[in-house]
Every structure is written in structure tokens, then in C-alpha cells.
Amino acid sequence: MTAAADTSSRPTVVRDADHPAPRLDGRLRDLLAGQKIVMTGVTGFIGEQLLWKILTELPDTRPSVLVRRKGSASARDRVVSLVKKAIFADVRDAAGGAEALVDARIEVIEGDLPNVPALPRDLDVLVHCAGDVSFDPPIDQAFTTNVVGTKALMERMIEACRDEDGRAVRVPHYVHISTAYTAGRRRGAIPEGPQEHSVDYAAETAAGLAMRELVEAESRMPDRLTTLRKEAERQHRRAGYLTTAADTERRRTEWVQAELVRAGTERARSLGWTDVYTFTKALGERVVADLGAEIRVSVVRPAIVESSWAHPYPGWIEGFKMAEPLILAYGRGELPEFPGSPDSVLDIVPCDLVVNAIIAVCATAPTVGRPEFYHVSSGARNPLTIAGIYELIRHYFTEHPLERTAKPGEPLPEWDFPGSSSVGRLLASSELAHSLAERLLARAPRSDRTRQAARSLDKFRRRLDFLRRYHGLYNEYAQSELHFVDDATLALTRSLHPDDVEAFAFDTAVYDWKTYIEDVHCPSITTSVRRMDALRNKRGSRPSTMKDLSKDTAGASAVAIFDLDGTIMSTNVVEQYLWSRLPELSPAGQVAEVGQVARRLPGYLLAEQRDRGDFLRAVYRRYRGLDLAELEHRVDTTMAPAILSRVSAEALERIEQHRAAGHTTILITGAVETLTRPLREYFDVIVAAQLATDADGRCTGFLARPPLVGESRAAWLKHYASLHGVDLTRSFAYADSHSDLPMLQTVGHPVAVSPDIPLMRAAGKSQWSIVAWKTKPSTPRWQIPR
Incomplete structure (x- = not known):
């Protein structure tokens, strides 16, 4: 031309x-x-x-x-x-x-x-x-x-x-x-x-375009996948294999993106x-x-x-x-x-x-x-x-000034411009402090104080990530x-x-x-x-998935599914076992049984962290020899008031609201079915652990069917919905444990109730409501219902 x-x-x-x-x-x-x-x-x-x-x-x-x-x-x-x-x-x-x-x-x-x-x-x-x-x-x-x-x-x-x-x-x-x-x-x-x-822009372009294939291949190598899978398992093992697998793939994809970004930065600077x-x-x-x-x-x-x-x-x-x-x-x-x-x-x-x-x-x-x-x-x-x-x-x-600040009422930071190296060292030490705090948090018991500490740590982590990214970029x-x-x-x-x-x-x-x-x-x-x-100040802390049921029009096409332990009731399967076993033992036998359970408790806790189903099976082995009919009689005649005293009044109010809205109410729990008998008036369907018995009606120490935990709860709910014409997008679920994440993800209105830290973080990321249903039992926790 x-x-x-x-x-x-x-x-x-x-x-x-x-x-x-x-x-x-x-x-x-x-x-x-x-x-x-x-x-x-x-x-x-x-x-x-x-x-x-x-x-x-x-x-x-x-x-x-x-x-x-x-x-x-x-x-x-x-x-x-x-x-x-x-x-x-x-x-x-x-x-x-x-x-x-x-x-x-x-x-x-x-x-x-x-x-x-x-x-x-x-x-x-x-x-x-x-x-x-x-x-x-x-x-x-x-x-x-x-x-x-x-x-x-x-x-x-x-x-x-x-x-x-x-x-x-x-x-x-x-x-x-x-x-x-x-x-x-x-x-x-x-x-x-x-x-x-x-x-040579042609050579650099060819190399840059080829980098994705190289990094993708590296991300699929066994060592890399093992590392990513173990990271996912530490967080999601209790929820189930599919949840862990999905998170492993998410981590792999993010790793690929991060490596491609790093490859670009390093090549440019070189x-x-x-x-x-x-x-x-x-x-x-x-x-x-x-x-x-x-x-x-x-x-x-x-x-x-x-x-x-x-x-x-x-x-x-x-x-x-x-x-x-x-x-x-x-x-x-x-x-x-x-x-x-x-x-x-x-x-x-x-x-x-x-x-x-x-x-x-x-x-x-x-x-x-x-x-x-x-x-x-x-x-x-x-x-x-x-x-x-x-x-x-x-x-x-x-x-x-802005209305919402990190430290309301405090003056803005004054910069001294100490230099890039000093700011980098400050970031590194802050990241180390955060890592140590996370380890301590992982061992802390669940409580409002623990959750608040986790929120503060998460805010600190976001701030550190922001500072680290912009420190690197700018x-x-x-x-x-x-x-x-x-x-x-x-x-x-x-x-x-x-x-x-x-x-x-x-x-x-x-x-x-x-x-x-x-x-x-x-x-x-x-x-x-x-x-x-x-707008946030005007709206306050109004939840995003804790829907006002007085305006709900789903009727019978929706279900409301509740977990038991830690969600609507302040108890756990170990405590429930002691309720069931100790009344039939002599005082000396009771002391011995409590001692044995206490010695096994660390092992139970480790099993619960690895797999909720294995944990339940280990606890239910201790039911071996218990007369199931006798337990049912005690539950109906003497234990019911103590069990009901541990149910949150706020939870019962929410259940009644669902029933008034025409929703089918479902209780799904790993607790023994017999112990849920006092709750039958509140739920249309109860799905609980069934203890296998021998010809004499005594427990064998085994379950009649696998416990519904983690992903199996989500599978059960989907099957139930297909059989009964339920619209899960208009349905509700309430749970407190990260193991229930798959079930919560199945419905359109999930609510985390006094959640553990992993579930609290997942709920926050997904903008689910987080509520705290308090319980004040009329009897001390150490007192055995009789």
C-alpha cells in the first residue's frame, strides 16, 4: 500500500x-x-x-x-x-x-x-x-x-x-x-x-498462549491433586465425598488461574x-x-x-x-x-x-x-x-467521613511512608498472626464468642488479602x-x-x-x-433467606426440614446415649459407664471430624443389649419433659409458622428414633436413626439402615421431593453443622442456626441467614432424665 x-x-x-x-x-x-x-x-x-x-x-x-x-x-x-x-x-x-x-x-x-x-x-x-x-x-x-x-x-x-x-x-x-x-x-x-x-513478540506470544496448556497439565498431576484434595477434605470431609470433590476442582481451577497470573507477572518483570x-x-x-x-x-x-x-x-x-x-x-x-x-x-x-x-x-x-x-x-x-x-x-x-468504617469513631490512619520493604514485613507478620489465630479457632468450642472471633478473623483476612494484592499490583x-x-x-x-x-x-x-x-x-x-x-443502615441486619412466612404462598408444595442436635435442641448423641443407658444401671455401673465414655470421647471427636456416619456408628455400638421397648416406655412416660425442655422456643415458633403456612415439616436427625417421640406433634415426617434389635427386642449395637448424614440427607430430600411434588426452590432447611451443607444447598431458603465456623463461613459467602435459637433447659445438663 x-x-x-x-x-x-x-x-x-x-x-x-x-x-x-x-x-x-x-x-x-x-x-x-x-x-x-x-x-x-x-x-x-x-x-x-x-x-x-x-x-x-x-x-x-x-x-x-x-x-x-x-x-x-x-x-x-x-x-x-x-x-x-x-x-x-x-x-x-x-x-x-x-x-x-x-x-x-x-x-x-x-x-x-x-x-x-x-x-x-x-x-x-x-x-x-x-x-x-x-x-x-x-x-x-x-x-x-x-x-x-x-x-x-x-x-x-x-x-x-x-x-x-x-x-x-x-x-x-x-x-x-x-x-x-x-x-x-x-x-x-x-x-x-x-x-x-x-x-521477540511472536516468540513471547507463542510461549504465553502455550502456558495455559502447561499449567492445566500440571494441575492434573497426582501430587498437585493430592495436595488440593487434602486441603478440601480438611474443610469438607464431613459434608461428603461429592462436596469435597467439587471443592477440590474449585481449588484446582483457582490454582490454574493464580499460576497463569504469576507466570505473566514473572515473565514481564524478568x-x-x-x-x-x-x-x-x-x-x-x-x-x-x-x-x-x-x-x-x-x-x-x-x-x-x-x-x-x-x-x-x-x-x-x-x-x-x-x-x-x-x-x-x-x-x-x-x-x-x-x-x-x-x-x-x-x-x-x-x-x-x-x-x-x-x-x-x-x-x-x-x-x-x-x-x-x-x-x-x-x-x-x-x-x-x-x-x-x-x-x-x-x-x-x-x-x-464515611458512615461505615473499620473502627468507628477512630481517626483515619496517618501514613509515614516507611518504604515498600517495611510494609511487606508488616504484611508478612500479620499473615503469620492470622494463621496462628486460625489454628486456635479450629480447636475452640462452638459458641457465640467463637463465631464472633471467626468473623473478626475473616474481616482481618479480607483486609490482608486486599493489602497483599494491591501491594503486589501497585x-x-x-x-x-x-x-x-x-x-x-x-x-x-x-x-x-x-x-x-x-x-x-x-x-x-x-x-x-x-x-x-x-x-x-x-x-x-x-x-x-x-x-x-x-441502605444497609436502613435495612439493618434483615436476613436474606429467613423469609417472612406470613407472606409465603408456596403452601403444600414446600417443605421445611430441620436438623435436631444443635439446631432446634441443645443436645448431642453422646448425651442422648447416657440418657438412654444410665437409668438401667446401678450407681456403680453408671460411674463405670460414664468413665468409659469419657475415655472414648477423644476418639469419638476424631471420628466425628472425619466422618459423621462413622461417629454415629461408634456411639450406637454402646446401645448393645439395651431393651428398646423399655427405652420407648421411659421416653413416653418420664423423659419427654426433659427432652422438650431442651428444644428452643424460637425453633418451635418457627415450626408452627411453617405449619400455619401449609408446609410439610420434616425432622431429619442422626439421633435415635425413639428419642424423637416427644417431637411427633411438631413434625409431619421424622427421619431418624433406627437401632437394630434381636429376637428379644434388645439392641444389637448396629443400625437398621445407614444413618442419613451429609450428602445422603440431600439425596433423601431430593427423592422425597420427586415423590411428593415438592418445589425445593420454595422450600426451607435449618441446620447447624457444615456436614449439612449439601442439604442446605438443595433448598431455596437455607438458614444456618448457631452454626459451626465452616458453616458460618459458607452461609456468609452464599448470603444465607444466620440465626441463633437459644435454649434454656429446665433441668441441668448433668441431670439424667428419669
């Missing part, structure tokens, strides 16, 4: 001796009139505002957007949803609605990177602002999007500008949106030009970049240079893009970007220190200035085969140091000594037509940081947080 083949009209470009970069001669709406601009990344942060700007300020420019299908939503559906957003209101209303706007102004191309479809043959400018913007994506994903996707897109663009014989008929302008941080771990001034490196994002973006620029030899190419390198300074309104932002999680964490009091250097420059640039710069670049005509580079940054002429932004953010939250950015030269960008902004300055200015020296941080950015990003805090 040669310049002579260019048949498209392009704007007049003026060059002067001091600023050789292209300059503008005329208004942008005139320079880009009639031009078709194909865009990628339009559903992203920069792309969305770029489309808005074209639609509102460039009435004669034709935008064409490449958007992928998402689930059942077509590309057009997604674009229609996009222009229904608030910022498009004026242009949407003027067009007569979202669909009318899309039909009249926007050409939609359904496709994805790197699977790029044919592009319009009349395209003039292609703006590529799609890309993986996460700093730590898996290595194969980063290469697929930022390198392979870029290559595929440029090839399609070049193809669209050739005729059937492969001859060039027009010279398009390719505008590549990169990042200023493709400079990597360099220091000092970074010119607006190609980054110097000798990395070659001089901070992370795989900047590494692959730098290689993407090399792809652009190689494929752009016969077209016009401009590379726009924004620094850290944050909320808008002025357009579409001050503080406009979509989602949280780089700085927002850290700012909010500080406002919550959860960021006690920061690893950055106080004198390092944090190069932030508002989104609208980036968009304005991109549009101005689109209106230029760079020399064919000579890429132009533009840094859209603030550090060169309006620097903001880490210490400076800290002071501004601290002042903002001091004047406008540590180098916060110690950066880069200086992005922006001479070409400054020359371009100074060449704006006077009538375009208000709408299209992108001079990063025109605003002051105090106004931007305290009056624009922080209020913008905290608005939704404050709204959610207010």
Missing part, C-alpha cells in the same frame, strides 16, 4: 519546525465530517465516552462499533442498552429513542478480539481502545487480547482497504490506544516515540516491565509498528485514567479503576500504610481529556509509515506526588520515577481551533489537584458507597 493509493479526503495538516508532530487546521467537526470511525472497546470506560463525544459533538461523523455478543444479547442489543445510559439522554431523546439513535447514527459490527469479522470497506479511521486493562490477567488472556487481538484487527483493517485484487484503494488512519506505562521499569524521561527493546498488562501492551505497540508500515498510525498513551474533569459532567466514571479501591479503603480506615515513595509522581489524567485527545488525534494525518506517539499525562506539567494525593484524600475524608507504580514527555500532545492541544477549546481541550495543566480530588473525584466515587451504606 502506498500513499498514492489514498483516495479519501483528509484534513489539512500544518507542521512547524519546533513541533514536528501533526497539528490541526480547522474545527474538529469539520475535519472529521463524513469520516467513518470504526471503534473497539465501546462498552468500556474510555470507549463509552468516546462514542458519546462523537454523537454529541461531531454530527457528521459516522461511528461504527465492533461489539461482541454476550450470552443471548446480540451486539446490537448491547449497543442499544449502552445508549440507554444517562449520558446519552440528550442525543437519544433527539433521535427519538435508543433504537432510533442506533439505527440512525451507529453501525454495529458483531465480533470479538481476536475473532474479528470483515470491517467496513469505507472506513477512514480505526480507533482501537479495547484491551485487557487488568494489571494481572492470566498470561494467555493478556496475550490473546493485547497482542493477538491487535494483530487480527489491523489485518482486517488493511484487508478492508484493498480491492478484490489486493491493491490498496485507501490509506486508513489506525489510532492505537495504549498506555504510558509501556515504558516498564525504566526511569527518567520517556519520549513520545517507540519503546526501545529487543523482545524482561523489564512492571506487569503482564504493560508488557503485552508494549508488544502490541510492536505489532502496530510492524503492520503499520504502509498506513497512517498514531499511538495514544494515557497515564492512569480516572474520572472526568468536565464532560459529560465533573466526576463521570464507569466502575472502579486503579485508584478507587485504595481511596475507599483509606476512607474506611482499612489502609494503615502505603508502600509508595512520598515524592513519586502519580500520573493521573481525567477521562474526558483522554477522549478529547483521541478525537484530536483522529483528525490528524500522520505520515504513512511513520507512527506518531502522544502521551496524555499530567506529570510533566502538573505533577501530583503520592504525598500530595494522600493529603488531599485525607482532608476529604476528614471533612466528609507497589512499583507508587514508586515510579518516570517522566512522560508530552511535547507532541501539548502541540496538538495548542493547535485546537478556539471554538473547540471548551468542548475538546486536553491540556492537563489547566486544573488544580485540590479541586479535582476533593470536589470532583472523591465525591463521585463515594456517592454510590454512601448510598449503599445508608
